Amino acid sequence: MQKPNLRPVVPHFSSGPCAKRPGWSPENLKHAALGRSHRAKEGKAKLVEVIDRSRQLLGMPADYRLGIVPASDTGAVEMALWSLLGARPVDLLGWESFGIEWVNDVTKQLKLKDVRPITAPYGRLPDLAQVDWSHDVVFTWNGTTSGVRVPDGNWIADDRQGLAICDATSAVFAMDLPWAKLDVVTWSWQKVLGGEAAHGMLALSPRAVARLESYTPPWPLPKIFRLTKGGKLIDGVFAGETINTPSLLCTEDQIDALRWAEGIGGLKSLIARSEASLEVIADWVAKTPWVDFLAEDPVTRSCTSVCLKIVDPAFLALPDADKTAAVKALVAPIEKEGVAFDIAGHRDAPPGIRIWCGATVETSDVAALTHWLDWAFAETRPTFKKTA
Numbered sequence: 001m002q003k004p005n006l007r008p009v010v011p012h013f014s015s016g017p018c019a020k021r022p023g024w025s026p027e028n029l030k031h032a033a034l035g036r037s038h039r040a041k042e043g044k045a046k047l048v049e050v051i052d053r054s055r056q057l058l059g060m061p062a063d064y065r066l067g068i069v070p071a072s073d074t075g076a077v078e079m080a081l082w083s084l085l086g087a088r089p090v091d092l093l094g095w096e097s098f099g100i101e102w103v104n105d106v107t108k109q110l111k112l113k114d115v116r117p118i119t120a121p122y123g124r125l126p127d128l129a130q131v132d133w134s135h136d137v138v139f140t141w142n143g144t145t146s147g148v149r150v151p152d153g154n155w156i157a158d159d160r161q162g163l164a165i166c167d168a169t170s171a172v173f174a175m176d177l178p179w180a181k182l183d184v185v186t187w188s189w190q191k192v193l194g195g196e197a198a199h200g201m202l203a204l205s206p207r208a209v210a211r212l213e214s215y216t217p218p219w220p221l222p223k224i225f226r227l228t229k230g231g232k233l234i235d236g237v238f239a240g241e242t243i244n245t246p247s248l249l250c251t252e253d254q255i256d257a258l259r260w261a262e263g264i265g266g267l268k269s270l271i272a273r274s275e276a277s278l279e280v281i282a283d284w285v286a287k288t289p290w291v292d293f294l295a296e297d298p299v300t301r302s303c304t305s306v307c308l309k310i311v312d313p314a315f316l317a318l319p320d321a322d323k324t325a326a327v328k329a330l331v332a333p334i335e336k337e338g339v340a341f342d343i344a345g346h347r348d349a350p351p352g353i354r355i356w357c358g359a360t361v362e363t364s365d366v367a368a369l370t371h372w373l374d375w376a377f378a379e380t381r382p383t384f385k386k387t388a
């Protein structure tokens, strides 16, 4: 097969850090409050700007709190789990590595006893009807390593007594989130908007705040996790007074990303860009015999972390241990050509391909990539037997 002529303009398809927004340049960061204190008026105003623009763009209810917290999405999720859990039984949903991490964290680190892990293998969602909404419920909106997302929030009870705690890092800004159904929502800057890493966002519903103010967990909390003082919410965390020092360069970059998102038409446009890329991949998968979605049910297919499995008989005949090497061999020529980086599936997922299709990726680049995948597959298939 001949090498395709057309190349993606941007070869960045990693699922995190994700591609910078189209037109990004370091020049856009020249107004960063560098060398200034994040507690000074200018620095704090930048942090507040990230919070305000994020709220606005996402259509977050006015009575929800939103704060910038340390340690990226993991930091935000851990703060929520360690600060809120233990007051009620907990249902823990996991269907890929990140969700399973939260299951392990709650069962093995917090050592909560009254928990129900509700899990499913890669490619599927667990049975959401099993969830008991008198319990707290922990789940990811989009399973980044399997490309399986919950299709909507209809399974979340409006009159729930427990809290719906949602790790939404690869969903926010690319999927519609039903805010009234969610009590805790977390994300990071480097996913759908292509920001810089290390900062987390933590959104809390009034019910989550009420829990924080009425319940004290029995375990010690490091300063970095603390959201209350003397039984009251630390308001400053939600008003740009971060717990520890943030990067004002990353902050400026996030403001740039949020401005870009507003400029292209806001959340609707972000979602449309992502869904359009998913559609291009779906069309390609439909006519390509060697590849299929890892997500079994089309309504659960992620529009951001699109995970594909290889279903060619020569690949399937390989011993499991050799499949990872075969995927490496498949993506190597694409990477060598500078056409696409970081598209091998996550190390914990079944060996396959993962193509990030969040809003900062151009659909035309995704379309161009599919031709290169066809080319690489034709080149690599004869070697599958030898990868052992």
Ligand SMILES: Cc1ncc(COP(=O)(O)O)c(C=O)c1O
Binding pocket: 015, 016, 071, 072, 073, 074, 075, 098, 099, 140, 142, 143, 144, 145, 167, 169, 170, 188
């Ligand atoms: C669903 C999910 N949760 C958590 C994480 C960890 O995020 P971070 O590296 O921002 O802490 C990721 C990263 O890809 C993720 O996709």
